[in-house]
Amino acid sequence: NAGVMQNPRHLVRRRGQEARLRCSPMKGHSHVYWYRQLPEEGLKFMVYLQKENIIDESGMPKERFSAEFPKEGPSILRIQQVVRGDSAAYFCASSQDGGGTDTQYFGPGTRLTVL
Amino acid sequence: AQSVAQPEDQVNVAEGNPLTVKCTYSVSGNPYLFWYVQYPNRGLQFLLKYITGDNLVKGSYGFEAEFNKSQTSFHLKKPSALVSDSALYFCAVRDPSGNDYKLSFGAGTTVTVRA
Numbered sequence: 001n002a003g004v005m006q007n008p009r010h011l012v013r014r015r016g017q018e019a020r021l022r023c024s025p026m027k028g029h030s031h032v033y034w035y036r037q038l039p040e041e042g043l044k045f046m047v048y049l050q051k052e053n054i055i056d057e058s059g060m061p062k063e064r065f066s067a068e069f070p071k072e073g074p075s076i077l078r079i080q081q082v083v084r085g086d087s088a089a090y091f092c093a094s095s096q097d098g099g100g101t102d103t104q105y106f107g108p109g110t111r112l113t114v115l
Numbered sequence: 116a117q118s119v120a121q122p123e124d125q126v127n128v129a130e131g132n133p134l135t136v137k138c139t140y141s142v143s144g145n146p147y148l149f150w151y152v153q154y155p156n157r158g159l160q161f162l163l164k165y166i167t168g169d170n171l172v173k174g175s176y177g178f179e180a181e182f183n184k185s186q187t188s189f190h191l192k193k194p195s196a197l198v199s200d201s202a203l204y205f206c207a208v209r210d211p212s213g214n215d216y217k218l219s220f221g222a223g224t225t226v227t228v229r230a
Contacts, residue, residue, distance in 0.1 A: 004158070033216070042205060042220035043159075056217065091158060100147055100211040101166045104218060106159040 004094050004107035012113045019079040021110045025094030032075045033104055034067060037089040049075060082114045117142045117210040121221035129229055134196040136224045138189045138206030147209040148189040150180055152202045196228045
């Protein structure tokens with residue numbers, strides 16, 4: 001049973017370019033969460049999605065960031081016109097039913113470096 | 116608002132000695148509490164969770180945690196530490212009285228177990 005898959009594992013972008021991060025949840029999971037880990041900090045919630053729906057994006061920066069989880073295919077976190085401050089590790093997690101007692105299982109992360 | 120504090124940035128122990136990683140929380144209702152471990156350049160691995168019931172929770176790799184409501188704590192423990200336990204440990208809380216899918220993480224505690 002494959003775990004949460006994320007790709008790419010490492011992504012290097014120049015300032016002003018777009019970064020696209022992908023997340024495939026565990027089999028049977030339909031709830032996806034994105035978190036960001038800045039250097040020397042814990043993880044911060046960004047967005048929670050179900051298939052074709054954004055449930056909560058309260059942790060997403062208002063500009064340049066967007067997320068989707070289409071009916072078919074992986075969830076995508078998109079960062080437009082990246083800046084150096086976007087350099088971080090971005091983790092995706094998935095859960096089975098999204099309830100409060102449900103465990104979120106994390107992927108290996110995508111480490112974004114903005115030059 | 117929910118929050119978690121991990122008062123120690125680092126914990127150093129000798130192999131074979133007991134290991135304790137501290138965590139305190141703040142939520143408006145009864146908390147759901149989680150521990151995760153992160154190895155270098157890897158994602159977070161779930162260790163254990165407290166939802167309700169017995170205050171002592173047993174998890175993966177010989178770890179356990181004790182929920183203490185009066186002290187609002189959820190310390191992670193292992194009776195006999197191994198060198199392979201050296202990693203970054205995160206405590207997380209979810210408040211079921213609010214948006215109960217969002218995890219709030221502590222800043223993490225780096226554990227070093229010396230041979």
